[in-house]
Amino acid sequence: MTSDNAAKQKLEHFMSGLAKRNPGEPEFQQAVREVAESLIPYVLVNPRYDEAQILERLTEPDRIITFRVTWQDDTGHIRANRAWRVQFNNAIGPYKGGLRFHPTVTQSVLKFLGFEQIFKNSLTGLPMGGAKGGSNFNPRGKSTNEVMRFCQAMMRELHRHIGEDTDVPAGDIGVGSREIGFLFGQYMRLANRFTGVLTGKGLAFGGSLVRVEATGYGAVYFMQNMLATQNEDIAGKVATVSGSGNVALYCIEKLNELGATVVTASDSSGYIYDPNGINEERLAWLKDLKEVRRGRIREYADHFGCDFHEGERPWGVACQLALPCATQNELDANDASTLVTNGLIAVAEGANMPCTLDATHLFLNKQILFGPGKAANAGGVAVSGLEQSQNALRISWSRDEVDGRLKTIMRNIHDKCREHGTDDNGFINYVRGANIAGFEKVADAMLAYGVV
Numbered sequence: 001m002t003s004d005n006a007a008k009q010k011l012e013h014f015m016s017g018l019a020k021r022n023p024g025e026p027e028f029q030q031a032v033r034e035v036a037e038s039l040i041p042y043v044l045v046n047p048r049y050d051e052a053q054i055l056e057r058l059t060e061p062d063r064i065i066t067f068r069v070t071w072q073d074d075t076g077h078i079r080a081n082r083a084w085r086v087q088f089n090n091a092i093g094p095y096k097g098g099l100r101f102h103p104t105v106t107q108s109v110l111k112f113l114g115f116e117q118i119f120k121n122s123l124t125g126l127p128m129g130g131a132k133g134g135s136n137f138n139p140r141g142k143s144t145n146e147v148m149r150f151c152q153a154m155m156r157e158l159h160r161h162i163g164e165d166t167d168v169p170a171g172d173i174g175v176g177s178r179e180i181g182f183l184f185g186q187y188m189r190l191a192n193r194f195t196g197v198l199t200g201k202g203l204a205f206g207g208s209l210v211r212v213e214a215t216g217y218g219a220v221y222f223m224q225n226m227l228a229t230q231n232e233d234i235a236g237k238v239a240t241v242s243g244s245g246n247v248a249l250y251c252i253e254k255l256n257e258l259g260a261t262v263v264t265a266s267d268s269s270g271y272i273y274d275p276n277g278i279n280e281e282r283l284a285w286l287k288d289l290k291e292v293r294r295g296r297i298r299e300y301a302d303h304f305g306c307d308f309h310e311g312e313r314p315w316g317v318a319c320q321l322a323l324p325c326a327t328q329n330e331l332d333a334n335d336a337s338t339l340v341t342n343g344l345i346a347v348a349e350g351a352n353m354p355c356t357l358d359a360t361h362l363f364l365n366k367q368i369l370f371g372p373g374k375a376a377n378a379g380g381v382a383v384s385g386l387e388q389s390q391n392a393l394r395i396s397w398s399r400d401e402v403d404g405r406l407k408t409i410m411r412n413i414h415d416k417c418r419e420h421g422t423d424d425n426g427f428i429n430y431v432r433g434a435n436i437a438g439f440e441k442v443a444d445a446m447l448a449y450g451v452v
């Protein structure tokens with residue numbers, strides 16, 4: 001049997017076992033398959049990992065805490081939501097990963113995110129394990145008081161399971177600075193401790209400069225590094241971005257600063273196409289719409305007189321750079337094919353797993369520069385790690401200091417991907433590179449611990 005066939009057979013055997021153990025969890029199975037496609041050929045030539053069953057152990061979370069969150073809405077009705085914390089792996093540091101509030105949150109979604117987080121956190125070079133949490137609570141249409149009551153009710157249970165040396169949650173979809181403030185305030189009240197137990201905190205109470213911008217900026221730095229391998233640059237390129245949340249807004253900001261023209265932004269209702277670009281003034285308006293007024297993207301089109309495409313995603317718009325920054329599986333193989341036909345050079349995943357597996361394969365087959373989320377969007381958790389260091393030292397670094405460290409971390413991640421992902425023909429497969437580079441450190445730590 002050729003080594004290719006042996007790897008394929010082992011992959012299918014491994015995935016069928018995983019599917020049996022995790023029924024009804026398509027997102028988790030998808031995330032594991034993407035990683036296993038890279039890792040199985042690797043463990044076959046590095047049998048120490050195979051003998052210690054590292055892949056089997058790495059795909060089983062250390063624990064999952066599921067709990068009910070009961071709270072009262074503004075009319076006095078009692079509401080009950082479900083919440084989770086998936087503590088996936090702490091081989092190289094305390095559990096670390098965001099909290100997501102969205103009606104589509106399920107155990108499968110949080111397991112996929114927690115699994116990805118193991119590799120992402122390892123790639124940053126900082127001592128952080130992988131975790132994720134959240135709730136099926138829908139913040140849309142809720143008053144600030146309702147969001148506060150929900151956060152407080154959630155923390156009533158969560159506080160037992162987290163700690164600065166145990167598990168340090170942060171934000172994600174639906175959880176921004178406002179929610180972190182409510183969660184941290186309640187943690188302090190319950191634990192009577194002021195400690196770096198959450199990241200993404202406000203600057204007045206232990207937050208780090210550049211944390212808000214970090215994921216979006218980091219994705220653009222990663223894109224810059226990929227383009228440099230082809231003697232290309234961001235300046236003068238047309239970019240499509242999806243989403244209009246934390247990641248998307250700061251991605252657009254950095255792309256503008258580096259001279260690109262960003263022609264799209266979206267939310268779950270559709271996308272806007274602004275052919276002249278979402279310039280600095282328009283971005284300020286969009287930030288106010290999304291961060292302060294919490295409005296819908298259609299209002300941008302109404303205000304600036306450009307097109308709004310209801311219920312659609314922006315991938316039909318011609319561009320050289322695509323940065324999906326909204327949610328998982330928002331760019332499929334048809335979209336990928338359209339983008340390539342329209343002159344795409346590079347993709348950086350600002351969101352987690354925004355491209356389906358078929359789309360990812362298509363990009364790689366067409367030799368498009370493709371930065372997978374676990375590498376390209378690692379800037380957020382990297383600055384969260386820097387926030388933890390600043391909290392532990394009880395100091396605050398300047399904006400330049402943090403931004404400089406972020407740039408260095410993104411370059412190092414890029415270089416690690418290149419080291420482990422370069423094909424014989426020189427093409428850099430960043431997916432394989434990120435998976436192997438992220439895996440090595442975690443796997444070596446697990447080997448060192450013996451049978452645990």
Ligand code: NDP
Nearest residue numbers: 172173174215243244245246247267268326327351352380
């Ligand atoms: P936000 O909640 O700030 O923004 C999310 C954006 O995505 C909104 O525009 C939202 O639109 C849109 N969106 C959410 N769900 C869907 C959906 N099902 N279909 C279409 N659009 C959708 O979240 P973030 O910007 O923080 O996160 C975006 C992505 O980046 C996620 O995949 C997250 O896991 C990832 N990420 C975030 C990090 C961070 O530091 N925040 C770090 C690393 C990755 P609407 O308002 O209509 O729901």
